[in-house]
Amino acid sequence: MDVDEIDVLREAFGPDEVPSQAAQNQARAALRQRMSSKEQRVTSRPMFRRRQFVLTAGIAVAAAAAVVTGVAVVATRGEDRGPAPKAQPVPSTPAKGVLPYLRPASAAEYLENAAWTAERRPWQDPRPDQFMYIETLQLRNKPAYEREHPNDAIRPELSENRKVQEWWSVDGQTRASYENGRLVVAKVGQGEYWTRVEWSTITAMTSPEKVPDAVRGPGSLGVDLDAFIGQYVVPPNVQAAIFRHLAQSPGMTLNPDAVNIDGRPAVGLGRTLKGYLSQELLFDKETYQFIGERLVAIKDHVTHGDLVSRRGDVFRQAIYAKLIIVDKPGDTQ
Template sequence: MNDLCEVRELWSQTAEPSAARLGAIRQRLLEETWSREQLGGVGVRRSQRVWAVRTAVAGGLAAAASVGVVVLPGGDGPGPAPADAAELLTRAAAAAGDGRDIDPRPGQFVYQESTALQLTTGSGGDSWFRKVRYQEWQRADGAVPIYRRTTLLGLVPLLGRKVPPRALELARIDTGGRFLPCTSQPAEPNAPYAVHRKLPTDTARLRSALAARVDAGQRAELTHDQAVWINLTGLASAPTPPKVQAALFTVARQTKGARLSGRTTDAAGRPGLAVTFDARPGEREDLIFDAKTYRFLGHRGVWTGTGNTPPRGTTTGDVAVTKTAVVDDLPAGVSTSGYSCPAASGG
């Protein structure tokens, strides 16, 4: 299995809708991203309860014995505001490239935290958003499964709607911590950062690799640039070495149709600037950057199609990456006993 196949297992998208876009969009919104397809066998699809954001996301550093936290820095943001998407993405690539490789030792963990909005639907068909914090501990050598915590931060209504009375009870579903099952290929696929370090930084090769990883079911309705953008946004939000992230934003700059959509606020409430692209029929995907440092903040999907299901302007995914670090251990009280992964097979 080559490196890009392993990466596909880690951050591929759920099955995309066919030409019957409006009817299929609801089902896709209800599918949790952490499904078997996305982690090579990890997770369970909960199509009737929660649609989660597409990427490996996490939240708040808990009481774990840690080495000095290494947070990837951004640039200083000198000069006037970017005039267009190309200028913003050029600055974003420079800011990402200035970051330090977090370089964990085999027994250490790559930790990432994020804030996200999840679209949730109850049995009566009413929908609302859960605002959640995700925490993710990924051991560098993949010897133990990924450990994930989900914390409910609050409820948010859909555009023009109210949060139903039973929403709080339903919103508590799937909160708490758990080990994800080991992936189908042992060791490295359980340690995404190790896989991401092998990605090409040459933009032509990276662009080709991103486009090549599109599922057969998506190819009929997506252009080459759309295929690139869909996979680019998911990878940008995952723990990724600075040089690879810089190359991703250079690829984004080279994508025809990317445009500056102006000021916005990410899922964590931070002010930013967004570059947007019509990534699918009826849906755009935004990359969000800090308005001053041009550091990457996260990504967002927005429904732009017609009709009322969902309402135009509905967020279809919203991830704000708030911290990436190296820590020495899992949170206090969490044991890996009984949760070891198979030894690497060399495949």
């Protein structure tokens, strides 16, 4: 810019106002602070590592909203804001939208992440006349072999994936399933009898302390929690309470190398039965969503001198494709 242009600007805007003495003192103090910060920066800047993890569509919005309210580090081109803030201790109750454990290392930590994920699932309380639709993909031996050997481990050369669809009314009075390709609907007392946990019992389990080891209540014979969450479509807060209850239960183990039916990486959390079987709940390794269950041998087992099972034998494996509320039997959306 030449002298003539500077003169034009001066005539247009006039001379700059002289800053007050207070403003000069404040600027001088800020400059000294900046100089002091630069001297310390080489040795005192904390190291930060960014962990990337995948969120499902249902919780991505909540996480994104929470990030806005969290601590933000802003980099402005051409400016140095001084040393990064010191790392703060993780609160006992995680901030909304922030996973409790970014690197879970135990069954209890995985289950807390699973509870956190469950709580963010969309939900609308069902009517008594609506139905729980449960669709599973089960790894099983072929029917002919299964009829002859119902308790055998799954044999890879004789196994198949089967889609199993069930509908249970919320009031527990009606069930439906496909038999030989035909949708069959039955009502309790009409030639068939069953016992289901009443909805009021389910919705009362809102905290780990309110979840018993075996679900009991009106209309219940007692259901193992490990099986319960795959047999009922429960509200998000109830599912979260069950996970937290299991996290506090003794004997929960972590199997980080569990593999899902379709090859997706999964983690297994469960208990040891009879000393050689692991009854595991399966969770997606990235999103922490509950996706299924399996029963697998964790060591060779011999009974009466005969080898009954080998380490790695799978006796049951089911993936829950859908656990949703629908209006009537036959609905899948």
